[in-house]
Amino acid sequence: MDVFTHTLDEVAAHPGVVARQRGLDGLSEQCRSCPVVRSCGGGLYAHRYRTGSGFLNPSVYCTDLQRLKERLGKRRAYRLVFVDAEPCCLR
Numbered sequence: 001m002d003v004f005t006h007t008l009d010e011v012a013a014h015p016g017v018v019a020r021q022r023g024l025d026g027l028s029e030q031c032r033s034c035p036v037v038r039s040c041g042g043g044l045y046a047h048r049y050r051t052g053s054g055f056l057n058p059s060v061y062c063t064d065l066q067r068l069k070e071r072l073g074k075r076r077a078y079r080l081v082f083v084d085a086e087p088c089c090l091r
């Protein structure tokens, strides 16, 4: 796709774009039940890909993301911005 031959509506309807607009429903089962999903969001989309199951997986960096979120979650400023506030991508 490119800006010369496709409209914005066509881009918005592309399965790769639609998949990222689904919030929690677009995440793997493991991510949906994860205690840090509100701040992690399943990790970077490209890091979720696995042959056979596509992008419906936790991030390849899941273990690191969990540790990072748990440690940062203990800090008040981080909690105010990333834990207590609901990320727009998961609404």
Ligand code: SF4
Binding pocket: 030, 031, 032, 034, 035, 036, 037, 040, 041, 042, 043, 058, 059, 061, 062, 063, 065, 066
């Ligand atoms: S920490 Fe792992 S399981 Fe939890 S939301 Fe992130 S990628 Fe998914």
